[in-house]
Amino acid sequence: MQAQENFGFNFSAGPAMLPVSVMLDIQKELLNWQGLNRSVMEISHRSAPYMAMMSEAEQSVRRLLQIPSDYQVLFVHGSASHQFAMVPMNLYQSGTMDYVDTGTWSCKAVAEAKKFGKVNHIQGLKMDNNSLTELKAPNEWSLSDDASFLYYAPNETIGGVEFAETPDTQLLYGRSVPLVADMSSNILSKPIDVNQFGLIYAGAQKNIGTSGVTLVIIRDDLLPLVDPKVATMLQYATYAKHQSLYNTPAVFPVYVAGKVFKWIEDCGGLAAMEALSARKAQTLYDFIDQSDFYTNPINLNSRSRMNVPFILADQQLDAVFLKEAEKQKLYGLEGHRSVGGMRASLYNAMPIAGVEALVNFMKEFALNHG
Amino acid sequence: MQAQENFGFNFSAGPAMLPVSVMLDIQKELLNWQGLNRSVMEISHRSAPYMAMMSEAEQSVRRLLQIPSDYQVLFVHGSASHQFAMVPMNLYQSGTMDYVDTGTWSCKAVAEAKKFGKVNHIQGLKMDNNSLTELKAPNEWSLSDDASFLYYAPNETIGGVEFAETPDTQLLYGRSVPLVADMSSNILSKPIDVNQFGLIYAGAQKNIGTSGVTLVIIRDDLLPLVDPKVATMLQYATYAKHQSLYNTPAVFPVYVAGKVFKWIEDCGGLAAMEALSARKAQTLYDFIDQSDFYTNPINLNSRSRMNVPFILADQQLDAVFLKEAEKQKLYGLEGHRSVGGMRASLYNAMPIAGVEALVNFMKEFALNHG
Numbered sequence: 001m002q003a004q005e006n007f008g009f010n011f012s013a014g015p016a017m018l019p020v021s022v023m024l025d026i027q028k029e030l031l032n033w034q035g036l037n038r039s040v041m042e043i044s045h046r047s048a049p050y051m052a053m054m055s056e057a058e059q060s061v062r063r064l065l066q067i068p069s070d071y072q073v074l075f076v077h078g079s080a081s082h083q084f085a086m087v088p089m090n091l092y093q094s095g096t097m098d099y100v101d102t103g104t105w106s107c108k109a110v111a112e113a114k115k116f117g118k119v120n121h122i123q124g125l126k127m128d129n130n131s132l133t134e135l136k137a138p139n140e141w142s143l144s145d146d147a148s149f150l151y152y153a154p155n156e157t158i159g160g161v162e163f164a165e166t167p168d169t170q171l172l173y174g175r176s177v178p179l180v181a182d183m184s185s186n187i188l189s190k191p192i193d194v195n196q197f198g199l200i201y202a203g204a205q206k207n208i209g210t211s212g213v214t215l216v217i218i219r220d221d222l223l224p225l226v227d228p229k230v231a232t233m234l235q236y237a238t239y240a241k242h243q244s245l246y247n248t249p250a251v252f253p254v255y256v257a258g259k260v261f262k263w264i265e266d267c268g269g270l271a272a273m274e275a276l277s278a279r280k281a282q283t284l285y286d287f288i289d290q291s292d293f294y295t296n297p298i299n300l301n302s303r304s305r306m307n308v309p310f311i312l313a314d315q316q317l318d319a320v321f322l323k324e325a326e327k328q329k330l331y332g333l334e335g336h337r338s339v340g341g342m343r344a345s346l347y348n349a350m351p352i353a354g355v356e357a358l359v360n361f362m363k364e365f366a367l368n369h370g
Numbered sequence: 371m372q373a374q375e376n377f378g379f380n381f382s383a384g385p386a387m388l389p390v391s392v393m394l395d396i397q398k399e400l401l402n403w404q405g406l407n408r409s410v411m412e413i414s415h416r417s418a419p420y421m422a423m424m425s426e427a428e429q430s431v432r433r434l435l436q437i438p439s440d441y442q443v444l445f446v447h448g449s450a451s452h453q454f455a456m457v458p459m460n461l462y463q464s465g466t467m468d469y470v471d472t473g474t475w476s477c478k479a480v481a482e483a484k485k486f487g488k489v490n491h492i493q494g495l496k497m498d499n500n501s502l503t504e505l506k507a508p509n510e511w512s513l514s515d516d517a518s519f520l521y522y523a524p525n526e527t528i529g530g531v532e533f534a535e536t537p538d539t540q541l542l543y544g545r546s547v548p549l550v551a552d553m554s555s556n557i558l559s560k561p562i563d564v565n566q567f568g569l570i571y572a573g574a575q576k577n578i579g580t581s582g583v584t585l586v587i588i589r590d591d592l593l594p595l596v597d598p599k600v601a602t603m604l605q606y607a608t609y610a611k612h613q614s615l616y617n618t619p620a621v622f623p624v625y626v627a628g629k630v631f632k633w634i635e636d637c638g639g640l641a642a643m644e645a646l647s648a649r650k651a652q653t654l655y656d657f658i659d660q661s662d663f664y665t666n667p668i669n670l671n672s673r674s675r676m677n678v679p680f681i682l683a684d685q686q687l688d689a690v691f692l693k694e695a696e697k698q699k700l701y702g703l704e705g706h707r708s709v710g711g712m713r714a715s716l717y718n719a720m721p722i723a724g725v726e727a728l729v730n731f732m733k734e735f736a737l738n739h740g
Contacts, residue, residue: 007408010408012408012412016412023400027400030396030397030400031377037377037380038377038701039393041388041581043382044382044385045581078448078603079447079603079618082447115599116599212583213582230485233449233451233454247449248384248573248575250582251580251582252623331407331408332414337416
């Protein structure tokens with residue numbers, strides 16, 4: 001903790017802060033990994049030490065999420081934006097793809113899916129009576145009769161909305177429809193039941209590690225759906241068949257992911273992350289709600305534990321707020337360029353001390369400028 | 371140099387060794403990049419420091435390769451294997467794609483291109499009178515009348531063959547046909563005339579940095595050929611339009627690439643790399659050729675300066691050779707699993723001292739076991 005405080009606290013939405021103990025560990029072994037006199041970046045991805053590390057990373061995330069044996073865990077090249085294409089390219093055969101649009105990222109996924117088949121673009125947000133944004137409940141979604149899968153983003157980083165529960169597709173459709181989730185921004189922040197999903201993916205740079213790799217968890221029966229004409233590197237089956245070693249993986253991002261998985265296990269796993277996330281979010285929202293100076297635009301039932309957008313009573317003060325925050329070593333608080341305002345991202349690596357420091361700063365800033 | 375010798379010498383074909391001074395630099399600033407109290411992995415890719423770093427990386431490689439202003443320099447997600455698909459997906463419209471097959475990697479590119487259009491699979495290797503492998507000269511290639519582009523790999527890492535000259539498509543076809551080159555294993559090892567190419571690509575983990583990003587250099591007029599139905603992240607135009615920042619790039623691999631480009635500039639640029647490469651390759655081939663114990667299976671005119679495969683007179687000794695080499699801190703000398711034997715890769719980061727240490731070891735090993 002001491003070490004973390006020296007570096008301050010980084011509220012960036014992604015690429016986001018990594019646990020300082022993980023970073024120190026990486027730094028220490030950067031030129032001499034496992035006594036090999038080489039970096040993990042400089043050895044063959046088919047060497048025994050690299051393959052063992054990658055396999056242990058997989059086992060670690062399997063333990064954390066209690067992933068059933070009929071699901072593959074894949075380390076896929078590229079970003080979540082690649083998944084916007086890979087999901088329809090691999091899973092769509094006929095009928096309609098149901099996409100729930102709850103913000104910027106799921107909306108981008110809709111646009112990409114339209115290249116590959118028929119999309120039902122479902123509006124997933126509404127306004128409540130107080131003009132706060134709210135997630136529609138799943139039973140309010142306009143679903144298709146011929147849905148081939150249902151796609152949603154459990155957490156939206158820009159709007160700051162998060163589903164508390166996983167939609168039950170059996171209940172919604174009266175039949176088994178694969179549920180696909182973009183969990184880039186809230187994976188590993190609480191226990192989930194993987195059996196409820198057909199496919200889960202998450203870009204690494206928020207709750208997993210550093211960008212360049214995307215974690216994919218896919219149920220075995222969905223692998224053979226792909227058209228063989230799809231590019232080899234865009235087929236989940238390629239990764240599944242070769243344990244993500246069809247070709248050179250993004251070796252450093254995979255290595256960082258393994259370190260972070262292990263760190264979460266050492267911290268007590270997903271139950272501990274859930275408790276920590278709840279405490280961090282509660283601390284910040286409670287402060288905002290009692291303040292006249294700061295506002296969060298989301299209905300209580302739809303608020304994100306991961307990304308807390310807020311606006312200042314006087315938006316002329318935004319630049320001063322950010323500048324003074326940086327002086328206190330509170331970084332990355334600017335809102336997304338598409339919406340402005342402020343945003344504090346509270347991923348797993350953020351300690352409670354960071355939120356307390358932020359609240360103290362916000363309190364003082366409001367006193368001085370309110 | 372002292373520092374390098376402490377770590378030994380790493381002859382891995384890729385992921386390959388990085389300059390030790392670059393690695394020490396990365397290690398030093400891992401938790402506190404540019405005095406920001408954060409890692410380069412932990413800040414927004416749209417922040418001024420990250421964008422300036424990325425732009426400087428581009429400028430550095432532009433200076434090194436003297437890239438003309440009508441070419442884009444792109445940092446593309448993923449690996450060279452992604453390019454096997456992206457090249458035909460972006461460039462093919464009609465006619466025939468001419469692919470010269472000179473080994474494992476260009477052969478893989480052929481298989482992938484066949485998913486996307488008509489391919490003329492040109493055999494690019496032959497045997498000389500002494501049963502040594504040799505590259506066919508371009509005027510021996512069976513080219514198509516309706517070629518939409520010509521694809522080749524200037525260096526093949528597994529076979530250990532390399533073209534000394536760039537094929538002249540104007541001469542070969544009597545008209546302008548874009549030349550596409552997979553330079554993953556010899557980019558930045560000598561000056562080239564970029565004007566001779568329509569598109570050059572190179573995966574990072576050999577001569578550029580660490581895996582997860584691929585450098586693409588593409589002439590502007592080739593960007594608009596792409597079908598809009600191609601996945602957004604597989605369109606070169608996406609990267610060109612957004613300065614490779616359409617979405618979060620592979621932030622760490624891009625950062626490492628920038629460091630390596632700068633290191634090459636500091637070493638004297640590509641002329642210096644060419645002289646060093648020539649000296650290293652000559653030293654090793656001269657030793658092999660005068661030896662009765664080691665053999666290289668490639669005709670003089672086709673030998674790679676980057677990857678030197680060799681076999682021992684008695685292949686029963688392979689395991690002992692590798693074990694004793696490791697004791698001398700000479701790493702990564704095993705041949706590719708598809709061909710066996712030995713292979714020494716001599717990318718830019720390998721100092722001449724490494725080749726001298728290898729030759730001394732090989733000499734002694736032959737004396738003891740010959």
